[in-house]
Amino acid sequence: MGVTIPQGSAEAVIVTSGLTKQFGRRTAVAGVDLEVPAGTAFGFLGPNGAGKTTLIRMLLGLLRSTSGEMRLLGLEVPALRAEALQRVGAVVEEPRFHGHLTGRENLRCAAAVRGHETYAQIEPALRRVGLTDRGDDRVKDYSMGMRQRLGLARCLLSDPALLILDEPMNGLDPAGILETRRLIREFVDEGRTVFLSSHLLDEVERTCDQVAIIDRGQVVIQGTIADIAAGHDPVVVIGCDRTEQAAELLHGDSRVTEIANGETGELRVRLAPNEHPGSVAAALNRALVEAGFAVNRLEPSRVSLEERFLEITSRLGDEE
Amino acid sequence: MTTLRDMVVAELLKLRKRRGLFWWSVVLVVGSVIVIEVAVQIVHIFDSADHGPAGGTPNFAGTMSGLSAFSGLTAVLIGTTAGSGDVSAGVFRDLVSTGRSRLALFAVRLPGSIAMFVPLLVIAYLIAVSACYGLAGNQATPSARLTIHFGVWLLIGRVFDLCLAVGLAALIGARGIAIGVLLAWQLAVGPILASITFFGVFRELVPAAASDRLRPVVDNNAHLTPMSIAAALLVLAVWAAAMLAAGAWRTATQDA
Numbered sequence: 255m256g257v258t259i260p261q262g263s264a265e266a267v268i269v270t271s272g273l274t275k276q277f278g279r280r281t282a283v284a285g286v287d288l289e290v291p292a293g294t295a296f297g298f299l300g301p302n303g304a305g306k307t308t309l310i311r312m313l314l315g316l317l318r319s320t321s322g323e324m325r326l327l328g329l330e331v332p333a334l335r336a337e338a339l340q341r342v343g344a345v346v347e348e349p350r351f352h353g354h355l356t357g358r359e360n361l362r363c364a365a366a367v368r369g370h371e372t373y374a375q376i377e378p379a380l381r382r383v384g385l386t387d388r389g390d391d392r393v394k395d396y397s398m399g400m401r402q403r404l405g406l407a408r409c410l411l412s413d414p415a416l417l418i419l420d421e422p423m424n425g426l427d428p429a430g431i432l433e434t435r436r437l438i439r440e441f442v443d444e445g446r447t448v449f450l451s452s453h454l455l456d457e458v459e460r461t462c463d464q465v466a467i468i469d470r471g472q473v474v475i476q477g478t479i480a481d482i483a484a485g486h487d488p489v490v491v492i493g494c495d496r497t498e499q500a501a502e503l504l505h506g507d508s509r510v511t512e513i514a515n516g517e518t519g520e521l522r523v524r525l526a527p528n529e530h531p532g533s534v535a536a537a538l539n540r541a542l543v544e545a546g547f548a549v550n551r552l553e554p555s556r557v558s559l560e561e562r563f564l565e566i567t568s569r570l571g572d573e574e
Numbered sequence: 575m576t577t578l579r580d581m582v583v584a585e586l587l588k589l590r591k592r593r594g595l596f597w598w599s600v601v602l603v604v605g606s607v608i609v610i611e612v613a614v615q616i617v618h619i620f621d622s623a624d625h626g627p628a629g630g631t632p633n634f635a636g637t638m639s640g641l642s643a644f645s646g647l648t649a650v651l652i653g654t655t656a657g658s659g660d661v662s663a664g665v666f667r668d669l670v671s672t673g674r675s676r677l678a679l680f681a682v683r684l685p686g687s688i689a690m691f692v693p694l695l696v697i698a699y700l701i702a703v704s705a706c707y708g709l710a711g712n713q714a715t716p717s718a719r720l721t722i723h724f725g726v727w728l729l730i731g732r733v734f735d736l737c738l739a740v741g742l743a744a745l746i747g748a749r750g751i752a753i754g755v756l757l758a759w760q761l762a763v764g765p766i767l768a769s770i771t772f773f774g775v776f777r778e779l780v781p782a783a784a785s786d787r788l789r790p791v792v793d794n795n796a797h798l799t800p801m802s803i804a805a806a807l808l809v810l811a812v813w814a815a816a817m818l819a820a821g822a823w824r825t826a827t828q829d830a
């Protein structure tokens with residue numbers, strides 16, 4: 255299967271501007287500005303109820319937006335929705351099928367709606383997700399992992415430039431997660447864009463190039479994972495004896511903003527935003543040794559996406 | 575056109591592969607006629623003095639009435655399944671997210687259900703006609719015109735039932751409730767309203783009265799109302815169109 259990318263790999267395949275959805279008095283999505291570059295695996299993160307699925311449903315025309323603008327593959331939606339969605343494959347929430355039909359028959363029904371030419375994609379799609387041998391089994395006998403893979407196969411019928419996958423790792427065992435992650439990276443390598451909504455931060459960190467974090471209906475940060483993690487204040491992890499006294503000593507250093515106890519007894523020393531953790535770590539080590547502490551561990555801490563995510567979303571919560 | 579044809583074939587596939595629905599449809603439509611004919615013939619064999627053979631005009635009219643009732647029930651089962659199948663299976667949102675028009679998704683449900691139902695009705699009808707002539711014995715047989723009239727009456731009535739079922743199930747979004755409402759309407763409310771003379775000419779607006787007006791008259795059985803055939807057809811068409819329009823509106827506007 256080949257794929258045609260909208261002019262220029264840097265072009266955004268999803269653009270939203272001020273996108274808002276209200277259910278009565280409750281605002282599920284509040285003025286979201288989002289830009290998803292072509293040819294990337296883009297993680298769309300947020301806690302449960304943050305507005306991820308609502309935004310996806312608006313993009314796909316399953317829900318009407320209250321206000322705002324959307325473009326898919328350079329085409330305005332909902333005005334040019336039909337044209338745009340011809341090149342989009344999507345799995346929204348749990349993939350659903352007619353349980354009494356076989357996997358192959360379900361794909362035939364989906365292909366019928368897509369257009370006659372997509373029948374030719376049924377077998378390659380089944381082969382791609384490893385369901386050729388189970389294609390004639392009824393879907394009600396499929397495991398969750400097989401349904402997820404069949405959902406991906408259904409996406410592939412349209413030879414999509416953009417795949418929108420809502421929680422594709424849900425219910426998968428470790429092997430299934432590994433397989434899905436491999437497929438997603440393959441799709442990106444072929445030049446497709448994968449928009450992946452999830453609350454599994456570790457998976458997104460392993461799979462995606464860029465992320466946006468949504469909380470309470472608002473996109474609070476967007477960028478590469480490295481950039482987002484870099485936005486965190488630098489942290490140095492220090493292991494030594496007499497940690498309480500060591501913490502008192504380090505509190506006197508103007509470059510230190512906060513000291514917390516780690517899970518295994520180490521000190522997690524947060525530095526001022528502009529400090530370089532390497533050089534400060536050397537100075538802190540010197541101070542501790544000169545004061546008679548036995549330092550056994552000293553390393554700048556790499557902030558995970560999960561820590562950053564929790565920091566951002568809990569900070570928002572604190573403001574209310 | 576190719577895509578619409580493919581979509582109708584897909585609708586037929588979804589219905590045909592529901593084993594319970596398919597075999598109950600066969601039993602109710604085809605099986606009911608066979609049971610009626612065999613039962614009457616057995617009674618005739620064991621008591622030919624009091625009971626005539628299974629064929630002939632009066633028995634044919636009776637078989638057609640039985641087939642009308644059982645096939646009406648079957649049309650409701652098939653139509654409601656077609657009308658609500660995608661939504662209840664949860665695949666409606668996946669179909670909408672292909673970009674295909676929601677109206678197109680709705681529009682193929684009726685042809686799909688007709689494609690499933692009408693062949694069964696035709697088989698049952700042909701069995702009844704064969705029995706009518708083949709087992710007539712010394713009884714009078716219906717004219718070709720009367721035979722065809724019964725067939726057309728059955729076809730119009732059942733396609734009308736399918737229209738109501740597809741439209742109502744799509745409107746409600748729940749098959750069970752739609753079946754209950756339609757059966758109550760078909761078996762009780764409609765016939766009762768049509769037979770209450772107090773309502774006068776307004777009875778002609780009830781589908782049961784219109785359908786009754788289209789039924790061939792055998793043995794001077796009177797119709798419920800004296801409305802014209804054109805008026806009866808118009809009443810059925812308006813009801814069918816209204817229910818389909820309601821279903822289409824719901825399909826086009828509901829959150830997927």
